[in-house]
Amino acid sequence: MNIYQYGKRIKELRNQNSLTQQQLADMVGVSAKTVSHWETGYTMPDVEMMLKLAEVFNISLNNLVNEQSDLPQQQVIEDYSGQYKKNSGRISRLNWFQKAVLVFVTAMSIIFTVIYIIVSSREGFLYKNVILTPSQQNNETIYSGKISGEQVIFTVNGNTLLHTYGENTYGPYVLTEDPSAIPENHGWSEIMTGIEIKKQNNIIFRGGAVKVSNGEWVLYNEDGSIGNDVSVFESSGNTSAILKANVIAALILGPELTHKGNLVRLFFGLILCIVIAISILFENEIFHWQMSFQIRNAEKAEPSDYEIVTRYASWAIIPLLVLQLFIAGLK
Secondary structure, three states: OOHHHHHHHHHHHHHHOOOOHHHHHHHHOOOHHHHHHHHHOOOOOOHHHHHHHHHHOOOOHHHHHOOOOOOOHHHHHHHHHHHHHHHOOOOOOOOHHHHHHHHHHHHHHHHHHHHHHHHHOOOEEEEOOEEEEEEEEOOEEEEEEEEOOEEEEEEEEOOEEEEEEOOEEEEEEEEEEOHHHOOOOOOOHHHOEEEEEEEOOEEEEEEEEEEOOOOOEEEEEOOOOEOOOOEEEEEEOOEEEEEEHHHHHHHHHOOOOEOOOOHHHHHHHHHHHHHHHHHHHOHHHHHHHHHOOOOOOHHHOOOOHHHHHHHHHHHHHHHHHHHHHHHHHOO
């Protein structure tokens, strides 16, 4: 018999003797909540308590633990003691839901840790929420990746940039430094780099560029207005591409390489997973520790139905929130 079958047997005998849970609890010296836990398979009575139950039901221990067993009582005690120890283990005493949550948070922690390690190791230029990884070929720096299934390549050679999207190549875009392009009387004029971006003889942007604290390049037109939205529209056949001036400037002037995977979110997610696991494996110890600040003889206290529902609700909700945290950290 397993822990749930023992609980079913106790409930069956209690009903046969027309006893309520409270009446049975009073007769063996425990709380009604403890009897409820036995009957639902949440906990299991020890050997001494099983002997008391057999006495209350006026049957042998042999008949209580196994209706069809002819084993001597000492053998029954030894067998039941083994079952009790097995079901009192840190893992074995957990029910299917608790085990499922433990497996879920453990697997989630391992999988996302591996994913974060892989993702964070791929440094490159962040473009349209995609990391374009750099490589060197002769004197050229090539940033490449895929966006919406299309191959995207930026090729930088000195102060010249080529943009390849799918099978089409746009450019070249040429950036030249020109101090006279810096906006006058601007608060950041002294730290700006004056630039002019051209495609052939067409000026795409003229003004100042400054690298801010997060590593991004911010553009200002000659009149001092923000120039980040200045862009060039390219088309070839049925395809088209829009390239912003600040992307051209960043790639030629020197982009800030970054990676996906917010390690802070990973850390907090792993901490929450550990907290969930501890709250499941040590639920009774934690409950009695909390109660020790409120009542005497806290070790004899039993959790209320509300307490149990709250535990299970937190075990169901918090892992899903952690999953969202892990996913958000990859964006």
